[in-house]
Amino acid sequence: MTTMSTVNAMTEKDLNRNVRKARQQVSQNEDLIFEKSSPGKAAWKLAPLDVPEVDSAALLGAIERTDLGNMPEVSEIEIIRHFTRLSTWNYAIDLGMYPLGSCTMKYNARVNEAVARLDGMANAHPYQPESISQGALRVMKILSDCLIEITGMDTITLQPAAGAHGEFTGLLLVRAYLESQGNPRKKVLIPDSAHGTNPATAATIGYQVQQVASNSSGMLDPAAIEAAMNEDVAAIMVTNPNTIGVFESDIAKIADIMHAKGGLLYMDGANMNALVGKARPGDFGVDVMHLNLHKTFSTPHGGGGPGSGPVACKKILEPFLPTPVVVERPDGSLTLNYDRPQSIGRVRAYYGNFGMFVRALAYILANGPDGLRQTTEDAVLNANYIRKGLDGYYDLHYTGQSMHEVVFSDKRQAKLGVKTMDIAKRLIDYGFHPFTTAFPLIVPGALMIEPTESESREELDLFIDAMRCIAKEVDESPEVVTDAPHNTRVSRMDETAAARKPVLRWTPS
Amino acid sequence: MTTMSTVNAMTEKDLNRNVRKARQQVSQNEDLIFEKSSPGKAAWKLAPLDVPEVDSAALLGAIERTDLGNMPEVSEIEIIRHFTRLSTWNYAIDLGMYPLGSCTMKYNARVNEAVARLDGMANAHPYQPESISQGALRVMKILSDCLIEITGMDTITLQPAAGAHGEFTGLLLVRAYLESQGNPRKKVLIPDSAHGTNPATAATIGYQVQQVASNSSGMLDPAAIEAAMNEDVAAIMVTNPNTIGVFESDIAKIADIMHAKGGLLYMDGANMNALVGKARPGDFGVDVMHLNLHKTFSTPHGGGGPGSGPVACKKILEPFLPTPVVVERPDGSLTLNYDRPQSIGRVRAYYGNFGMFVRALAYILANGPDGLRQTTEDAVLNANYIRKGLDGYYDLHYTGQSMHEVVFSDKRQAKLGVKTMDIAKRLIDYGFHPFTTAFPLIVPGALMIEPTESESREELDLFIDAMRCIAKEVDESPEVVTDAPHNTRVSRMDETAAARKPVLRWTPS
Amino acid sequence: MRYLPKSDSDRHAMLAEVGVSSIDDLFSCIPAEYRLQRDLTVPRQMAESEIVQWFAERSRENAEGLTFMLGAGAYHHYRPIVIDALVQRGEFLTSYTPYQAEIAQGTLQAIFEFQTMICELTGMEVANASMYDASTAAIEAIMMAERVTGRSGAIVARSVHPEHREVIATYAKYQGVPVSEVNFIENGRVDVKALEEALAQSKVACVLIQSPNFFGTIEDVAAIADVTHKAGALLAVSITEAISLGIIKPPAEADIVTMEAQSFGVPLAFGGPYCGVMATREKFVRQMPGRLAGQAYDKQGRRGFVLTLATREQHIRREKATSNICTNQALVALMATIFMTVYGKIGLRELAKQNLAKAAYAAETSGKSAEVLFPGAPRFHEFVIRTKADPVEIREKLLKKKIVGGLPLAKYYPELGNASLWCATETTSRAAMDAAAEAIR
Amino acid sequence: MRYLPKSDSDRHAMLAEVGVSSIDDLFSCIPAEYRLQRDLTVPRQMAESEIVQWFAERSRENAEGLTFMLGAGAYHHYRPIVIDALVQRGEFLTSYTPYQAEIAQGTLQAIFEFQTMICELTGMEVANASMYDASTAAIEAIMMAERVTGRSGAIVARSVHPEHREVIATYAKYQGVPVSEVNFIENGRVDVKALEEALAQSKVACVLIQSPNFFGTIEDVAAIADVTHKAGALLAVSITEAISLGIIKPPAEADIVTMEAQSFGVPLAFGGPYCGVMATREKFVRQMPGRLAGQAYDKQGRRGFVLTLATREQHIRREKATSNICTNQALVALMATIFMTVYGKIGLRELAKQNLAKAAYAAETSGKSAEVLFPGAPRFHEFVIRTKADPVEIREKLLKKKIVGGLPLAKYYPELGNASLWCATETTSRAAMDAAAEAIR
Ligand SMILES: Cc1ncc(COP(=O)(O)O)c(C=O)c1O
Ligand SMILES: Cc1ncc(COP(=O)(O)O)c(C=O)c1O
DSSP states (O other): OHHHHHHHSOOHHHHTTTOOOOEEEEOOOOOOOGGGGGGGOOOOOOOOOOOOOOOOEEEEEEBOOOOTTEEEEEEEEHHHHHHHHHHHBBBBBSSSSSOTTOOOOOOHHHHHHHHHHHHHHTTOOSSGGGOOOHHHHHHHHHHHHHHHHHTTSSSEEEEEEEOOHHHHHHHHHHHHHHHHOOOSSSSEETTTTTHHHHHHHHHTTOOOEEEOOOOOOSOOOHHHHHOOOTTEEEEEEEEETTTTTTOOHHHHHHHHHHHHTEEEEEEEGGGGGGGTTBGGGGTTTTOEEEEEEETTTOOOOOTTTTOOOOEEEOOGGGGGSSEEEEETTSSSOOEOOOOOTTTOSSSSSTTHHHHHHHHHHHHHHHHHHHHHHHHHHHHHHHHHHHHHHHBBBBBOOOOOBSSSSSEEOOHHTTTTTOOOOHHHHHHHHHTTOOOOOOOOOTSSTHHHHHHHHOOHHHHHHHHHHHHHHHHHHHHHHHHHHOOOOOOSOOBBBBBBHHSSOOOSSOOOO | OOOHHHHSSSSSHHHEEEEEEEEEEEEEEEOOOGGGTTTTTTOOOOOOOOOOOOOHHHHHGGGGGOOOTTTTOOOOOHHHHHHHHHHHHHOOOOTTTOOBTTOOOOOOOOOHHHHHHHHHHTTOOTTSSGGGGHHHHHHHHHHHHHHHHHHOOOOOEOOOOOOOHHHHHHHHHHHHHHTTTTTOSSEEEEESOTTHHHHHHHHHHHEEEEEEEETTSSSSSHHHHHHSTTEEEEEEEEEOOOOBBBTTTTTTHHHHHHHHOEEEEEEGGGGGGGGTTTTTTTTTOOEHHHHHHHHOOOOOOOOTTOOOEEEOOOGGGGGGGOOOOEEOOOTTTTTEEOOOTOOOOOOTTSOOOOOHHHHHHHHHHHHHHHHHHHHHHHHHHHHHHHHHHBBTTTTSSSOSSSSSSEEEEHHHTTTOOOOOHHHHHHEEEEOOOOOOSOOOOSSEEEEEEEEOOOOOHHHHHHHHHHHHHHHHHHOHHHHHHHHHOOOOSSSSSHHHHHHHHHHOOOOOO | OOOOOOHHHHHHHHHHHTTTGGGGGGGGGGOOOGGOOOOOOOOOOOOOHHHHOOOHHHHHHHHOOOOOOOTOOOOOOOOOOHHHHHHHHHHHHHHOOOOOOOOOBBHHHHHHHHHHHHHHHHTTEEEEOSSSSSHHHHHHHHHHHHHHSOOOEEEEEEEEEEHHHHHHHHHHHHHHHOOEOOOOOTTTSSHHHHHHHHHHOOOOOOEEEEESSSTSBBHHHHHHHHHHHTTTEEEEEESSOGGGGGGGOOTTOOOOEEOOOOOTTTOOOOOOOOOOEEEEOGGGGGGGSOOOEEEOOOEEEEEEEEOOOGGGGGGHHHGGGGGGOOOOOOHHHHHHHHHHHHHHHHHHHHHHHHHHHHHHHHHHHHHTTEEOSTTTOSSSSSEEEEOSOOOOHHHHHTTTTEOOEEEEEETGGGGSSSSSEEEEETTSSSSHHHHHHHHOO | TEEEEHHHHHHHHHHHTTSSGGGGGGGTOOOGBBOOOSSSSOOOOOOOHHHHHHHHHHHHTOOOOOEOOOOTOOOOOOOOOOHHHHHHSSHHHHHOOSSGGGBBBHHOOOHHHHHHHHHHHHHEEEESSSBBBBBHHHHHHHHHHHHHSSOOOOEEEEOOHHHHHHHHHHHHHHHTTOOEEOBBTTTTSSHHHHHHHHHHHHHOOOOESSSSSTTTBBHHHHHHHHHHHTTTTTEEEEEGGGGGGGBBBOOOOOSEEEETTTTTTTTOGGGSSOOOEEEGGGGGGGGGOOOOOEEEEEETTTTTEOOOOOGGGGGHGGGSSSOOOOSOOOHHHHHHHHHHHHHHHHHHHHHHHHHHHHHHHHHHHHHHTSSSSTTSOBBEEEEEEEOOOHHHHHHHHHTTTEOOOOOOTTTTTTGGEEEEEEEEOTOOOOOHHHHHHHHHH
């Protein structure tokens, strides 16, 4: 076993002796844009004004602004270089596998970007007359129809801006429905394996969160739910396949339990990449669910967003959908219907992240029924291939049959002082983005791995090889792992110090 | 002074202690696309055929091809990753300064790319009727007018595809003209400081090359030219400013010498970035010259091309211009005129690299007269700033007043066994692209540095600092320099072995 | 399927490696009765060329090449080309939330720059990495004010964008947040007196106004802040036209500023994705929703950036989080960052000034044949006119000239009669404005 | 000027550093009488928005949304979106010729892949990194054949693209290269007998043919190679429609293959930039013009690529170089490489087959009311018809339907009468072909 100082003395070559997927390359430094600014540089130019100039001081008086403080002044080439250099510091799907569990980092086809930028799509104003919005409405209608079919539900709203926003909308539908039945109820059941947005959303709507423990297999326990269920409970929020990547085989039974006592079954659709074309939530008892177009339907993550979180639901919830709703007129043209007296109201301005609808629909059209099914099959195959490849190297906390993702734990490595985050960081040296480490909470030290369908066997083999090498390093020289990453332009940041005295903006020194 | 083995033992940190502009970052490996291919993968799909299928065997018989050999079979995401990964191995203007002397690596504005991709520009067929080509012809006409004005010449052809092709075209004009005068003559005078394309072109046209020696200042010597000039000489090819970046102040005198004996003055316009808006070759006696739109007029180099090499000339040469020529009809519409009996003929199919015309014109419109002049001034200022900054560190072989570029020599460093190419390679570690080393031949071990106007003072300071640090390294630990680059994903390639037994294509192993 | 990097023989080999005989074995965990035994009824698989053609047809159905005199919270401005050139780089487009700082410094530094610029423009001390849009940012501001003040409820100006008020109503209803409205006076501004009285009656957490408001009128923020703060409430100011900050003083008296950054280089895209902004005072930062990038250093002392103060967020704090927001509008915020960088300190002001001039001209020419409402208070680039003709008819008339006219307001403010809301930006030509004035006649 | 990264104070500071008092001091080396004392007479500096608008207007003057039944060496094929997404990455777009291999491996590997694919498709052993276009590649092939054979002159088929023959004439004239032409027979193919006779008469270095030829007819390359080789000359085959290689056997009997790769994903762009290709046998490589990428290894034994065999080139060999070519069509070759990668082994064949089917249909429908010339020899996707009406009129008629009809041939082949050259590709809809057949009637 090497010691800390040995690591320091190890040459780059030694450190990277097993790294097959990456090397190091010169990488440009770049200051903050404010540090490059100087008065008189400019990247802008306006067309000459074709109307009379105005005296802004006279028009605006005291509220006129004359100074924009520290806003930058730079030229166009400096902007191109600034953001190009910054971009080269990022990992991306376009560069390699992104095995973030629960995030479904799949290929983002460039045709989606191209069609979203067509004049009539990109430059359509949300309030332009419907007579010149038929193309946009058609996109919304066909996407809605496709998503309804894919989920097996009865109806849908595209308005929510992301998954969490969809959860909010979906739970509001539940609440409005129950209220219309006389009692909105008080609680929402949430498994301990759930993503953080589930409890956070329930709280936002004013529901108390009652956590339900997973059973020893990490699965929902119908008996426990039965026990927790009563007339105070509005709904249960289930992720299926769940966050350990396993299909909740008792899902229909759980639906029955909920329905028997007047509650509803909400499904977090983050893991729909395991089901599209193979099984439909509407068929196994789900009443309402959200989809993440930025996961399952390939719209790009963009460094954190934008997303889109449509909510599909059963007929009983339809009257409560947010306004407006796209409907077809007898002549086949489309219109936005605002006249929905029981609606929960709007959850955001306009109609949702329309640009993402275009991209998601382009994805569906590129796939068709056969492609969608094949995609799901490949996603599940890939996860199982990784599971097989890493079995014996990492501890499988729960052994249920994996679907689109597999969750290991750092149990073996933790004994040697190496945590999931260390392994994640070392994976960076091997040319990969790490897996998800932050959850599910039911797996201590989780390594949550979701390859998606977008990885070739070659890339998976490199990943498995890297993970095995790291397992070996943990045995032989754990400091190499706990000290990682070594090959990046910055090493681990002191996050504690950053949070203790947060510096959240640049100020001139 | 460190020894070779010391270099090997130096840590990355030691090696890069003075490097301010760059660090190292993980960089993805990537095999050849053929090595990623496997039967059954596909990135293509055709729309269903809307006409009857054909029996290709019946139609084509023995010439039907049924097997495309080792052409790759890969999916779309693999293509995106393949070329994205490859791209990250390149340096580029978008990443930083590209001080290649004679190459004018300036900012390539993105608006140029956008307008070149407009439907009517990108999808215009060269043989579509003129009635629906007026936009394209207008672009050619206005660009021609601008370039004529900028060069101070009388007329122009946009047909040549690059600088060397322009030289060819220009010399052909000379030849055709002289021929029309009764004698095409035999020789072309070319200074020893000229770019390799000049003699190569003259040879292509069947002219003998007579080299004229530069004087002790690296300048053309009117007396030497006078001596060389006679009725056998068709023309002299002068680069102005010349390849050491100095304005040939005797240029008008040289024109007179040539004209007096019936010869012509050809100017290689590669260095027009020193003159635009400040001086016009047509005014100082040039008869014919080419421009490089991919240098002076900002069309992107694209890893080696495409370029565009318009040839501007005086009235006497106009009858000989390649066909067709854009002319304006009385009604203001534009037409292509093919009826030019004295024309040298075509130098390529269609009308030239039209896409580059669009970009170059967009550049001119973005600048206007004031911007073009300021651009030239900044380019010259930048070169002089570097000259000042490196004076005393590197040997200035010729001390004439620099315009847009400055040429040092490795004289001092060569004494310590370090050559210009070593310094160039070490500059890579410092986050820069090297300067030009291959020429001018009149400067032994040339460091030919052209910053262009696109560099900020900050970037120039980093460059000067890097060059000074390297000069110091040459003194203190030359092996660090002769062994460079150290920070790249590959180190120096064995070019000799590569040329001895060339492997010019992949073959399955 | 052309996105899938596998041949059938890869699949077979992998199945063998996994130890199953067919792919369906991997789906056997799904009870048989729920396994779909048929093709989904979605359109057949298309070639890329067909997809492009299909959307191009939809695009044409949507009409192309329009001039907009329509704003109402979504504005047509020129988008510098560099924006799309840069945000389409795969390293930005296809990267995830920058949790792994060592390979996400590009996104992190860009967010830090975004936060800084938003602070500079709004006069606030901290800004987050983005919210979904201005409407959800507004309700988050109210909820945040509740956390900060420990009070409940808000008074919202009726001159706030009607759809934003609808969103607030939706959120408020189910959370038991009492929300009341305060009306505007003849000059289009908030009725400060009425606000003062309402504040006296109920100890609300927050007053929410919009400036420039829905009518394009700039509010007297200082006066409103005064009465609000006297009553112990926080003032949240919503800005739906970010360009206005180029020439109008930021609402520095506010406690929270929310904003729609769509005008900063984001396509109209039929209403989204846009970019919500939230900025506030440093002392409130721990009650703020959303992601924050902060400066940090690595072991070698190199500066970098990380997502910080995550204990506010759902993935750490779950039901006790400040908000449930997770995915935000990162790439759109990057567009805005690039836009702000292009125009910068001087250009943003000049741009805003052109907008001011264009709208002044448009209002003046329209005013010759229609009544310009809300006189006596300054406007930015929108204005309301009352016409003899039904605004819907005027719209139809103008559409023939490819001009999209003002928004009829009857639906939102029936009391204003034949009123419509018009907008002029640097993209609105004088010819279009003259045509509009003509159509109004 | 917004591209220039300097403020005036930067300029002043730099001038001071350089030690001059004004910028004009740096231009004092230019004799005063040649210093321009006025503004250039070029259009005024425009805003980016104006530039976009100006070119959009030119684009519309050019007509948009056309269907092409016009080829003649420049073909309208669908361009996969990934091409522009990738070639616009700054690292490809804004990099120089890859002389510095350590920071140009991306470009170098891509060239190596291009060379390999061209070899695979053409049946040759080596290919260079690109030539300007097919026309200049053709004359370079002739000059190369002269170097290889030590002979002079060429026989060129009259069915070679007329403009290519013009280019050959231009080059040949001033180099004293004797060039003669060989005619075609009724089936559109080269008159092999006449060729044989011509070869017997003069010991030329090269025979140049095109296949598919200008009429779309596929030549009998084997037969031509036979007579050519017997006469001791080299056979150069030019291919102007690269897609044809998907379904037509490569001219493996040739000694040099030149090609226009425009069909491989390159925009029509009113005639350029396109991508000339040159491929040949390994034994001739040192006589080949243009850049070559070759495999190499670094000290650590890592595989990479370099520009190699540079001693053929002008920057080393000057007037003794194999050609004066320097800048080539690199980025366009990259487009072609990506296109070939997208379609690949199977897709290229299927694509070619669709083209074949489309053209067969078009010829058949047109043939109902016009005479299809050159029967009896196989065609790819172009065909010549002789009509009653003047082809120029037919063109005008079709243009109203946004269809660009066939090229009138009178200018090039007056003996063919009212002949015109038509083309159908995978982008030509049946509706367009039916409309064309209608117009011919
Ligand atoms: C299981 C699960 N639920 C919900 C969410 C929240 O979705 P969003 O980030 O789109 O708001 C996520 C996102 O990571 C998730 O993985
Ligand atoms: C001085 C000079 N002349 C001619 C050329 C040749 O131009 P091109 O590469 O466009 O053919 C160059 C190119 O580097 C050059 O620098």
